[in-house]
Amino acid sequence: MHHVTLDQWSRGASVLHRRDPRVKIAAVLMFLVVLATAHRELAWLGAALFTVLCVAARQARLPLRGALARAGVVLPFTAVFAGVSWLAGDPARGAVLVMKSYLSALAVLLLVSTTPLPALLRGFEMTGAPRFLLMVAQFLYRYLFVISEEAQHMRKAALARGATVGGLAGNAARFRAAAGALAVLFARSYGRAEEIHRAMLARSFPGYFRPLIELHLHGGDVIFLVLGVVTPVALRVLIERAA
Amino acid sequence: MHIPDGFLSTPVWAALDAAAAPVVGYVVRVAQRGFDEAKVPLLGVMGAFVFAAQMINFPVGIGTSGHLVGGALLACTLGPAAACVVMSAILAIQALVFQDGGILALGANVINMAILGVLAGYLPYHLWGRSRGRRAAIFAGGALSVAVSAVLALAELLISGVRMPAAVLGVSLALFLVSALIEGAITMTVIGALEAIQPNFVRQPAAGGRYALVAVGLAAVLLAAGGVVVASRAPDGIAQLAIQTGISGRARTLVSTPFKDYQASWLGAGWPAQAAAGLVGLALVGGVSVLIWRKR
Numbered sequence: 058m059h060h061v062t063l064d065q066w067s068r069g070a071s072v073l074h075r076r077d078p079r080v081k082i083a084a085v086l087m088f089l090v091v092l093a094t095a096h097r098e099l100a101w102l103g104a105a106l107f108t109v110l111c112v113a114a115r116q117a118r119l120p121l122r123g124a125l126a127r128a129g130v131v132l133p134f135t136a137v138f139a140g141v142s143w144l145a146g147d148p149a150r151g152a153v154l155v156m157k158s159y160l161s162a163l164a165v166l167l168l169v170s171t172t173p174l175p176a177l178l179r180g181f182e183m184t185g186a187p188r189f190l191l192m193v194a195q196f197l198y199r200y201l202f203v204i205s206e207e208a209q210h211m212r213k214a215a216l217a218r219g220a221t222v223g224g225l226a227g228n229a230a231r232f233r234a235a236a237g238a239l240a241v242l243f244a245r246s247y248g249r250a251e252e253i254h255r256a257m258l259a260r261s262f263p264g265y266f267r268p269l270i271e272l273h274l275h276g277g278d279v280i281f282l283v284l285g286v287v288t289p290v291a292l293r294v295l296i297e298r299a300a
Numbered sequence: 301m302h303i304p305d306g307f308l309s310t311p312v313w314a315a316l317d318a319a320a321a322p323v324v325g326y327v328v329r330v331a332q333r334g335f336d337e338a339k340v341p342l343l344g345v346m347g348a349f350v351f352a353a354q355m356i357n358f359p360v361g362i363g364t365s366g367h368l369v370g371g372a373l374l375a376c377t378l379g380p381a382a383a384c385v386v387m388s389a390i391l392a393i394q395a396l397v398f399q400d401g402g403i404l405a406l407g408a409n410v411i412n413m414a415i416l417g418v419l420a421g422y423l424p425y426h427l428w429g430r431s432r433g434r435r436a437a438i439f440a441g442g443a444l445s446v447a448v449s450a451v452l453a454l455a456e457l458l459i460s461g462v463r464m465p466a467a468v469l470g471v472s473l474a475l476f477l478v479s480a481l482i483e484g485a486i487t488m489t490v491i492g493a494l495e496a497i498q499p500n501f502v503r504q505p506a507a508g509g510r511y512a513l514v515a516v517g518l519a520a521v522l523l524a525a526g527g528v529v530v531a532s533r534a535p536d537g538i539a540q541l542a543i544q545t546g547i548s549g550r551a552r553t554l555v556s557t558p559f560k561d562y563q564a565s566w567l568g569a570g571w572p573a574q575a576a577a578g579l580v581g582l583a584l585v586g587g588v589s590v591l592i593w594r595k596r
């Protein structure tokens with residue numbers, strides 16, 4: 058599963074893994090903005106930024122091929138629009154869509170696979186995102202695995218009862234059965250949330266997560282921040298000047 | 301429809317990010333008023349439920365299946381503000397962990413799906429949830445939530461200069477309409493099943509008041525209805541702006557096409573036909589809602 062692999066990758070100990078999440082967020086945002094606002098010499102710029110990302114992935118000791126393949130999850134969606142642009146007589150625009158969306162996804166993938174999600178969300182919190190929302194996101198991620206597994210079990214049970222055997226039940230009956238299964242999943246999730254809440258109250262949850270590690274900017278983080286912010290800007294300026 | 305990075309033009313994503321930040325902040329505050337901070341696990345686990353719900357397939361005929369999107373279902377069970385927060389958290393996790401939707405485009409996706417989609421989905425339930433047409437209102441809510449988010453996303457793409465031949469535009473609008481009707485049916489059936497398990501899972505809409513909610517929900521529906529009409533005419537407007545500001549040379553590859561003057565062939569020419577198509581879509585959702593109302 059995609060998120061399980063990324064979660065494993067994010068537990069590494071490379072130079073990139075050790076950087077403060079805030080400087081990584083800043084570097085990725087800068088990268089995305091430079092890419093999104095570029096309109097000239099896109100082929101060269103794309104190639105240069107792609108090289109930067111590949112170097113970063115190597116530094117993070119991530120399997121390069123795996124990372125490149127995983128960033129391809131955006132391609133089916135993008136390919137549809139690239140095809141449509143091509144039909145509308147603008148193949149260049151289609152190519153730009155593919156390039157920009159793929160490189161953006163790769164940059165975000167690098168961020169997520171070098172930063173464990175709790176640290177990443179903590180980084181976002183310190184940049185001003187609402188804490189309540191981030192806590193909801195963190196719970197969501199934590200229980201994603203649990204509830205998904207429950208849904209898988211229900212699906213398997215339904216299949217074992219012949220849910221997909223044609224002719225056994227009409228479409229309407231199967232539709233109602235699926236709705237019933239979903240309602241049961243809803244009720245179980247709700248019940249589980251209440252249990253979690255009681256357990257947290259029993260452990261005197263203060264209303265926010267106490268961070269285990271305080272974030273501090275070190276010298277390495279500052280150097281990374283400067284490098285991460287300057288590199289994409291400098292590349293773009295150089296390439297556009299050279300043209 | 302999650303918009304990835306690289307699709308929206310800079311003014312569009314920047315404006316929507318700027319709009320989404322305060323709106324999400326406000327919605328979080330409203331949701332916190334309804335749920336004290338210790339109840340945060342409920343919203344998180346229900347977000348995980350919406351994710352997991354995608355694994356349960358609903359047969360919709362001829363070998364295809366649909367799945368729950370969830371905005372309207374959450375709004376009817378947790379309340380609109382909490383539903384907005386849960387959907388925003390889902391979009392953030394999807395953008396970060398699953399690379400489904402961009403980071404710069406997160407504001408756009410949040411506005412489309414987590415804010416306007418959810419509020420439009422709650423609007424019929426808020427207005428008619430206490431009347432005899434309750435089931436129809438839930439159906440219409442589910443359908444509206446998907447239709448509004450999809451059409452807004454499409455409009456943003458068109459405003460950003462993504463070119464679409466009229467036939468493709470027509471087909472995608474038709475597909476949106478079909479998935480909207482499926483979501484309506486799923487939401488309505490699931491809420492029926494939920495009430496059979498435990499009636500108090502589904503919230504009764506607050507009586508009267510909440511004019512702001514009604515206004516925003518209505519605005520979302522109108523925006524979506526008008527969005528495609530405006531957007532399909534807007535690229536020329538943006539091209540005009542580019543020429544005026546002298547960046548046309550730079551942006552030429554992005555905004556000009558050889559088929560600049562082509563006309564929609566089967567949709568007919570100009571905006572009246574497109575507006576009519578939008579109205580037909582809304583009328584269809586309304587018609588099915590009335591049928592469900594009668595059936596009770």
